[in-house]
Amino acid sequence: MSATSDLFSKLLVQPDFFPRLPQQKRLYEVAKVSIHLGQLSAGSKLPSSRELARDLGMARNTVIAAFEQLMAEGYVTSAQGSGTYVANLTELKLAAQVMPAPLASEVPGAETTLLSRRGAHITAFGAGERFEIFPFVPADDDFSSFPFKVWQRLQNRVWRDIHPDLLDYGRAGGYLPLRQAIAEYVAASRSVKATAHNILITSGTQQSLDLCAQLLADVGDTAWVEDPCYWGARRVFEACDLNLHPITVDGEGMALKPADLACDPRLIYVTPSHQYPTGAIMSLARRRELLDVAVRKNAWILEDDYDSEFRYTGRPLASLQGLDKDERVVYLGTFSKVLYPGIKVGYMVVPAALADAFKSALYDLQRPGQLMVQAALADFISLGHFATHIRKIRQIYGSRRELLRKTLAGEFGSQLNQQVRISHEESGLHLLIEVPDHVDDVALEKLAAESGIEVRALSAYYLSLPVRRGLLVGYAYVTPDKIVYYGKILASVIQSGLS
């Protein structure tokens, strides 16, 4: 029996290794994991399909099918008549596919030759909506709490007393009164040190991240990211040709290990207030440690504070930026969550030394504009509507969260905290239901979809092994009656996956 057959068969008998998948898919996963973990090194030759079939006790067609999928995804290559070899992963940048990989049939074949390498990589596995946490009952999203009439009145006011400058792109990094209003808001609510001078208004967090990646990192530089990680940040960094170094997240957020410190980052992307997607809140000790590391490594921390407004009880920890004495943190915020997603207004607080360069590049690369919306938003904040609205939706979303948790807990009964855990931190717009490691959460996601429920598998957000298993459930825009009705169905889907 070859060393490879031996390796594969040891992995295959492990009880938690996708026991419910068909043989072909399990063999594919085993090979992929071995390649990623370096147990099969680049250039090494695989046993023939005949040998492997014999050693593993599988049908030869099963082995061939698994090989074909590995080949289609670039994990192995074959030279006519001379066997199958492990490909060079660094070259292929396959990091994004470690866990639940799409089937080869899902990869749009025709397009890959038309696109660049990075273009093919970014688009090969479908749009990021596959990683976005939608309301778990897909219907009309409930945005009814937004004060449309007030918003419309404020917009009309701006359009009535129009100033030509507001129709232009704007070269100052955004509408000054809005930058002032944001400076006051983030100082009060998040202890962020900001003045209008070092705030830039962007058209959203993706645009903020893009600017950071282009201005602060070069091709091939390393970005530390949380593992699991927010897909949108990953995509932007990949498009800017950065190397991603995943760092495991535990209950206290990003957990640096000595091995991580061997890899020098240029950027460190974190979501400390409410880790995306696990919900972990970074402890004060970890925050201090991370700031120290950033100074020592001469790296920039990008603090994405995407949903800190949705803290339902207690007071949140101050922002990382607020703790930072060395000007190493870029703080990113957005209005998409509090107002409505399509408004496309985000902001960044940059160290003072970077402010001019960022404003110049914002104008040059993105041409900002949208000053009329920014003016209405400045009024919305300064007249107190923003604070009122946050209080209101915090109450609404908090009670929806509680309702979903109660509904699920009632259904799970004694399984709760034994086979199933429901996240308990009181913040955010989605809930995490964790299941044991041997449960295939991607299969659960599919099963739920068949019942009309849209959830996301936690394991899909990971860049490296091991992964945790669970489902991410967006509840904020779902009305209470639907939460109860579909919550029960979701619980029974999960139960069917546990048995």
Add this chain to the structure above:
Amino acid sequence: MSATSDLFSKLLVQPDFFPRLPQQKRLYEVAKVSIHLGQLSAGSKLPSSRELARDLGMARNTVIAAFEQLMAEGYVTSAQGSGTYVANLTELKLAAQVMPAPLASEVPGAETTLLSRRGAHITAFGAGERFEIFPFVPADDDFSSFPFKVWQRLQNRVWRDIHPDLLDYGRAGGYLPLRQAIAEYVAASRSVKATAHNILITSGTQQSLDLCAQLLADVGDTAWVEDPCYWGARRVFEACDLNLHPITVDGEGMALKPADLACDPRLIYVTPSHQYPTGAIMSLARRRELLDVAVRKNAWILEDDYDSEFRYTGRPLASLQGLDKDERVVYLGTFSKVLYPGIKVGYMVVPAALADAFKSALYDLQRPGQLMVQAALADFISLGHFATHIRKIRQIYGSRRELLRKTLAGEFGSQLNQQVRISHEESGLHLLIEVPDHVDDVALEKLAAESGIEVRALSAYYLSLPVRRGLLVGYAYVTPDKIVYYGKILASVIQSGLS
């Protein structure tokens, strides 16, 4: 006398080599040009300042000052005590600075160590506003022709009958009725082959170009650009780490030479309807040639049709995209020029084979949104307001163009067509006034600024030598009384530079 001294002195005696600049600046220019043209190769040692001063008959301080500027901009390096050496230009990507370089004092020194290499490159020479053609009389821009009341009414209609989907990001590449309206519009006005399926709405041309660069080209790939070139495209390509290969523009647009064909492009960026900034219209023969080349080289043509609405007489040539039988053209359009800049709505028509990949990446990388604005714009077009508005501003801007030309012609008198040429093509939003090659147009730009007139030097838009000299004058948003008053001042500024 060293070979270098010999080379410099030959260049310095040429009559057209910035005769009006101080000695120090001339020496700096001479050295820079020699380095760019490869007459001084990377790594070669320059004579000492003492030698050069003696050979060229200059004060030694003059030579030292020129050296210092070259060093500050990265053209030369010095090793302590061992002399001055020519730097590696490819590495430094200094192409953007070939012509009128900023003074070393303008480079923000403190920031360059904080930023990445590409970040420093993009921001080192000030924001692109230095290359943007503003209204030549800087005051409140005159956008008064825009039908604000109609626009406000349409926006209010969308906000009254609100649909939750329109508050979201949108995953379809833009609001469908708007994509349909654009498909009809570009087919009728520009012979573009488009359906709603292969149109994407972006937040502007910068965002469209960014998507193209990331999806269609890899780091280090070559983009052919026009020389002179639109600064915004250049910046985006640089941020995406593409190599720029400049191709000379003449009266018929981009003029391919055999040497150009030796350099394989992945992208070809052109403005065929109205070359930016010279105004040249690409001839039909050249269009056919370019399409052929794109097919042969397996390259993508990016056709930026940024201002084709402003054709004042006759019918424009059809778009390149309309001539393309091989699906090699991505067509880019914008509403910034016709409506108002800050609206931030642009669009791209992509080959059908690319449509799905582009929509997926648009969602993933940029998170589009702004569907409420898109809905109002769809109504604005389908109710006929767009067509009416174009007719109206075409008339207004056409008459302003004529007024500026007459005013200038009257002042120049017999100098016209002898020492000064005014562009005669009947389109666009700016006028090009060409001056003889020996005139320093950057100095003219500064002189005009001292009289409160904002114009741009044509030579600054070039990436390689030789350059043409002239001034770009934006007239569209300037009221007639100001055109006459300041037009006369502008003419006298130019005359003072000619004498």
